[in-house]
Amino acid sequence: MTQLSFDVEKIRKDFPVFSRELPDGRPLVYLDSGNSSQKPTQVIETMRDHFALHYSNVGRAMHVLGAESTDAYESARDKVAAFVGAPSRDEVIFTKNASEALNLVAYAFGNPINTDPRFTLGAGDEIVISEMEHHSNIVPWQLLAQRTGATLKWFGVTDDGRLDYDPSVITERTKIVSIAHQSNVLGTVNPVAEVARRAHEVGALIMLDASQSVPHHPVNVTELGADFVAFTGHKMVGPSGIGVLWGKAELLDAMPPFLGGGEMIEAVWMDHSTYAPVPHKFEAGTPPIVEAIGLGAAVDYLTEVGMEAIEAHERTLTAYALDALREVPTLRFIGPDSLEQRGGTVSFTLEGVHPHDVGQILDDQFGVAVRVGHHCARPLHLRFGIPATTRASFYLYNTTGEIDALVRGLHHVQKVFA
Template sequence: MSSISFDVEKIRKDFPVFSRELPGGRPLVYLDSGNSSQKPNQVIETMREHLALHYSNVGRAMHVLGAESTDAYEGARDKVAGFVGAPSRDEVIFTKNASEALNLVAYSFGNPANTDPRFTLGPGDEIVISEMEHHSNIVPWQLLVQRTGATLKWFGVTDDGRLDYTPDLITERTKIVSIAHQSNVLGTVNPVAEVAGRAHEVGALIMLDASQSVPHHPVNVTELGADFVAFTGHKMAGPSGIGVLWGRAELLEAMPPFLGGGEMIEAVWMDRSTYAPVPHKFEAGTPPIVEAIGLGAAVDYLTEVGMEAIEAHERTLTAYALDALREVPTLRFIGPDSLERRGGTVSFTLEGIHPHDVGQILDDQFGVAVRVGHHCARPLHLRFGIPATTRASFYLYNTTGEIDALVRGLHHVQKVFA
């Protein structure tokens, strides 16, 4: 539970970006947190202080700064593990982003270095994803089937933006199912427990791209029933350059290293090497030290505000936005138009107006920052027969007044193109 009451105006004061003016004296209306969130002072100052007073390399320097830096880095791992309900801190692997976490797992399948039958992959074996995935959860699996001769299959998406879940698509030949917990375009929250149950029923593993869920909802990796979960720091009030892979310990122990180098080894000879235990087996070289510490500070901040309170605030914003946007003529939602099983991401089109024009006018004349394009989910846009959408995505620091500004801007856009 939250230790403080949810006060959005107080929260906004923690984020220095909201104290600035845009050119022309316009206030910033930032509705692009699904792309990357803003950072609170607590994160900025934690990183600044570490760089100024405590920085050294981790896990190798035998002096005070080395010990302080290592303690802070490993302390961040403890915080992340607690935040997502990981049974063990050693199941948390720091990567540079969610894309690397997804690639790390994909690398293990069909790898000759891994003889575990759960990871063996070849012709006749199958990988299942969905049509709503971010490119980061499509391309690694495409590369995998190119390497192994396995088959890539996918769930479709319904007209109202829901996962077209067909259990029979997951068969005895399926080795892994990898889907988004929450869509970065549609806002849809997928029925992951049901999908995980079916995957495990046939002996397959399941991976979740939780980049859009971990920042916005209370998430417990064990309760999700997943085998692997990937998410990223820059969408959850933390810095860029730091991501997380959580995996079940027995699976991580069975997987070969993804990258080789310093600190991931136990011992090295000229003709062979042995590897460090998990998680360090997967963290070759100097890691993103300060970024991990910043992510730990972001976890502290979100925990202090309260994830339940953040989720409730975003549901209020989303309900308000769905109602307000319905007043805009010719606006078409791409995704669910109700609060049922959805998060605070709303994508839409305006008839006859390209989203790039929408975004430029909103930014230039109203200071409203939204994302336009295919949002690294081109197959999903092809499914709906459109090249791009405008996307407004909300976070803990947004207000209903900012949604009003978005709606005013959209009315103006329509007048410009009338």
């Protein structure tokens, strides 16, 4: 096995799922972290402890449990803010996932109760996305265009899976650009700083879907040049049901509330209301309390391991996988076939074999869990003229031996369909 940059076997012991056996005594080979990551004991126990001993609603109860729960919830906000280099903790909004974070920002544009010119949107104005986006970064902007009459435009994708970046796509009529920091299918890391500079040149705002980058690379939101960044907890060894929107404070202040209810208000009369300052303006009702605390524990865990070490480990795995998969006859990479500006997600097809068959055989006979389908990125698959791909995605707990198991399984698949 290739020497890795940190003790992956020690890390694997933190994840209880890797101690189990699949039916017939097969070990689990989990190569689907781009879909959802596994959870370490540290996160599981933090959540269990809070449920068991400290749980109460936050921001409301004037008793010990209420204070403990509120302190833990707000401490998680501090941890997330520090993890992504947010200038202020108040710029971190807890949502239920990245999709909600993206929808929250889309809702602010063209909203008649918001007269800030940066968010006014109508016929003749433009929204720019890309062809490689997850549906969560396509559909909210389609809905926005339908509501307002604005024009939806997009960057294409090159044959080798890179963003076909043409700065002229962003014009004086562009109000918002929203693209992935890293593609969930291609693994491509996009030149977001360059795109952000162009957007700001014309007075547009830029949003990044960082769901596939924040778990895997050191990310500093201010260095990216973005105005808004969305990511999600379940892909970064945290629980599901918790996501994050980071936004510049002055933009969040200018945006209308997304949901109405308890805790997002300052005062309520029968005919009108005033709103709490950010972040609470965007956190209506009882929030995902223990999920946020679990995300804070996930941040602690990733910070202790070290994001630079995780990134280096994944680069080792990705280089190994690209070389090993080249030895599989008729395998075609969908996306970059080199390490340049890419992360640890590798998608491919096998000639004459549907990805669903690939995934089923790998799981049933080899215990290898991969993702098959269009990965919530159907337009990207249409661009490449294919219905689906097989995707292997790597994380801090994966090993080169697991990649070997994938390759063995793929050779077997080809024999079955020969």
